[in-house]
Amino acid sequence: MKRLLLLQSALLLFGTFFAWYTVANDYLRFLNKSGVNPLTTPCFYGAVGFILFFTYSVYIYFESKEKRIRHQKILMVLLVGGTIFGWTNFIIELCSFYIFKNPTSCSGTSTISPFLTACFYGSVIYLLSLVASIFTFKKLKVKTQKI
Numbered sequence: 001m002k003r004l005l006l007l008q009s010a011l012l013l014f015g016t017f018f019a020w021y022t023v024a025n026d027y028l029r030f031l032n033k034s035g036v037n038p039l040t041t042p043c044f045y046g047a048v049g050f051i052l053f054f055t056y057s058v059y060i061y062f063e064s065k066e067k068r069i070r071h072q073k074i075l076m077v078l079l080v081g082g083t084i085f086g087w088t089n090f091i092i093e094l095c096s097f098y099i100f101k102n103p104t105s106c107s108g109t110s111t112i113s114p115f116l117t118a119c120f121y122g123s124v125i126y127l128l129s130l131v132a133s134i135f136t137f138k139k140l141k142v143k144t145q146k147i
Helices: 002-031 042-062 065-098 118-146
Strands: none
Touching: 002 042, 002 065, 042 065, 042 118, 065 118
């Protein structure tokens, strides 16, 4: 059980580092007057979500066994929202690239493919974190029913 909790926390920690690295690069481009304000990009809001979800996953790890399932369900629902947010932004980027022939990512940088953007990678990390949280929730539920 602890391994699944660690896995979901590790995925969220990786997402946190990745997202904040992207936001930091966006901020540096913004300071050089060649980028958009990073506080207005989806990457920033995704990064905030990652750090909040990671913190919550660590809280769940140290929570008592009786309360874990309730908090795990809340985290799972939050990750559904984060995943929808990420993939919605990626779909917008995908449409912009292929339909409107705009090779600019949401960070304001040029891209050769929307599948090489931070939105795509962040969405994948959100999805993997959601899958890990679902497995964790199911395992917690089974373990609770056995008691």
